[in-house]
Each structure stands twice: as C-alpha cells, then as structure tokens.
Amino acid sequence: MEWEKVSDEKSELLGSSIKDLVTEKKKMFGCPVYFVNNNMFTGVHGSNIFLRLSEEDREKILSEFESVSIFEPVKGRKMKEYVVLSPAIFNDNDLFKQWLSRSHEYVSGMPERSPKKSKSKKP
Template structure:
C-alpha cells in the first residue's frame, strides 16, 4: 500500500483561486483542502492531484479526452463519482474551468447533504 502523501500546497492554492467564484464551502479533510457544495464534496487536492466529482458520463468524457485522467482511488479504494485530473488539465486555465463548471453543475444538482449528528464518545451503558 502507498504511503499517505501530503496535499500539494501549490495545487491547494490553485484550486482555491478557481473555486472562489463558486458558492462552495472550504474544509480540510485529512489535512487536504476540499470544497463542498450543499454539503457534498465538489473538488479537492489529494497528494499531487486535483480530484473532482463527476457523473459517470462526464467521467467517461474526461477519460476519452485526457488519457492521463484516472479514477480517484485513495488507499486503493475507488470512489465511484470522483476522478483525478491530469496536469494537462490544470495547466490549461480554460480546460480547468470547463471541468470545474461541469463538476459544479453536477454537484449543485444533488440534494443537500445533512450533517450527521455527532455521537457521544462515552460508551453506552447496558442495563443489567
């Protein structure tokens, strides 16, 4: 298994600049910058890559247009609606904006994700 790699600060700043024009909430997940729309993960940085959420047909279009694009598989587990953009996309402002727009439109269409109530860390007592 690959060792966990810290998120690229440079990519985090790049994503932050582009995402500023969207109605998205910034959070850190496992030390990585991630942006959410209506409680749903939209785009973030993982290691040296930018991941974003896409519906299946848009993922297929991304893979067809960019050979280096890959499914997002942190720790070897595939996250079904997420893909990693290749550097050729985030090195091209127009192409990056295009894919952010596609992702944002999709994530904005999803129902609002409600925050789960935090459970108490105290162990529950069982009746004797």
C-alpha cells in the same frame, strides 16, 4: 501505502480557480476539500486534484485524456464518481475552469445531504 503531503501549490491553484463558485471548504484527513450542499465537489489529495462528475462527463474526460483516472485515495478504494485530473487540464486555466464548472453544476443538482453529527467526546 505511504501518505503523501498535500501540495500547497495545487491547493492554492484549486482555491483560486473556484473562488467565484459557491462552496464550503473543509478538511478531510488533512486535505482541503470543497462541498456544495454538503456533497463533496472537489479537493486536493497529495499532489492530485480530484473532482466529482456525472457518468456522462466521466466517460468523456476519461476518453479524452489518457492521464485522467478514477480517484483512488487508498489502494483498492476507488471513488467511482470522482476523477483525478491530469496536468493537461489543470495547467490550462480555461479548460480547468470548464471542468470545475461542469462538476459544480452536477453536484449543485444533487439533493442536499444532512450534515454528519460530530461524535461527542467523553470527558
């Protein structure tokens, strides 16, 4: 599978849409992702915006929007708590912020994860 460059447009859209939420921005494999209490909350992968949702909210969004799907960053490696948003959601500012808020609330309620220790490099 060929790696798709991160969409600057989607990165800027996501960054401006969550500016009022408490998050920590990091990069994973060159992609901007946002964390709450060391738990991944949302991010951009290629030209897709993904977010983490509760089981109830995942079922709701998947049933309401045909083009929403489970996030699969690598073929065969689905991340079951994450969905890829459709343009119908992120092109509607109010709807986009509503789903971001639901995701943020869900992830904020999760126990804080211990940060991973970086591997020390040998000289």
